[in-house]
Amino acid sequence: MHPKTYKKLVAKQFSADFQSAIAIEAVPLPSPTADQILIRNKFAGINAGFDTLICRGKIPYVDLTPPFDLGVEAVGEVVAIGAAVQDFTVGDAVATTVRGGGYREYQVIPAQLAVKVAEAIPEILTLMPTGISALVALEQAGEMQTQETVLVTAAAGGTGHIAVQLAKLAGNHVIGTCGSAEKAQLLQELGCDRIVNYRQENLNAVLEQEYPNSINLVFDCVGGSVFDTCLEHLAVRGRLVSIGFISEYASVPQVVSQPRIYHKLFWKAASVRAFLMPHYAEHMGSARDRLLDLFYSQKISVAINPTPFHGIESIPLAVQYLLKGQNVGKVVVQFY
The missing domain is CATH 3.40.50.720 (NAD(P)-binding Rossmann-like Domain)
Structure with a gap:
């Protein structure tokens, strides 16, 4: 049984200070339409530079007006699918890189925007x-x-x-x-x-x-x-x-x-x-496939920062931690 609501992080206003720009909201859990999937996010990657700049309105290729959703990369589990979805089933592990889809407990997106992975592990967020x-x-x-x-x-x-x-x-x-x-x-x-x-x-x-x-x-x-x-x-x-x-x-x-x-x-x-x-989007698909192959064949390793961050509430701390250069490897937040 899914919850009726979930939490997400939004930018409520533009500000030079990330903490003062953001708010945590509880919103109704949506149901996927015919071509969508509902994902329960397990881990999200922290991108402190992008996060702070977008909260200042300083990303030239993104024209946003607050409030807007935050976070990009996430890995999780498919928990519901639309009637027309054929390539995913409930229980599949998936990775997503949808702007606004990362700093939230659930996300509903068109199925073609998700990538099926072997397991919803934080290492995928580094790739x-x-x-x-x-x-x-x-x-x-x-x-x-x-x-x-x-x-x-x-x-x-x-x-x-x-x-x-x-x-x-x-x-x-x-x-x-x-x-x-x-x-x-x-x-x-x-x-x-x-x-x-x-x-x-x-x-x-x-x-x-x-x-x-x-x-x-x-x-x-x-x-x-x-x-x-x-x-x-x-x-x-x-x-x-x-x-x-x-x-x-x-x-x-x-x-x-x-x-x-x-x-x-x-x-x-x-x-x-x-x-x-x-500006190099045409190379993303082949690069993704090569990196996953290198990772699964153990030709490259992935370093996940050992300091734990849990839940939506920990994201501002994780952003500051990364900006201060305290991390060794990728900084991630775990939701469950």
């Missing part, structure tokens, strides 16, 4: 969409080759630790940055060739002393001064792919006064490229 972004950013935006030197910033995070493994599988030398001994231990276990704990070493000094031939490909999740350092050390025809800038998510953009960027790029024919998954 979809986080891992998909890592793979497509490296291969499409970054044009990753083999026998290159690849630098991954925030390398022990949800996206970074997948990027490290994909770069290693492609036959590259991988440098990973992190900020704690626990994160460095994870990167060592994943086969990272050079780990730079920025609380103990200076990234610029390490690159100057140990990498005279510079960096072929940078996968940058941090932005700020880390971005500037990586830019300085791009090799001839090097590529810096910006997939985020967590250093500025919790603050207003930093004003920078320095020579224009082409002075750093032109003489090396280097380039800076930004990556945003919606």
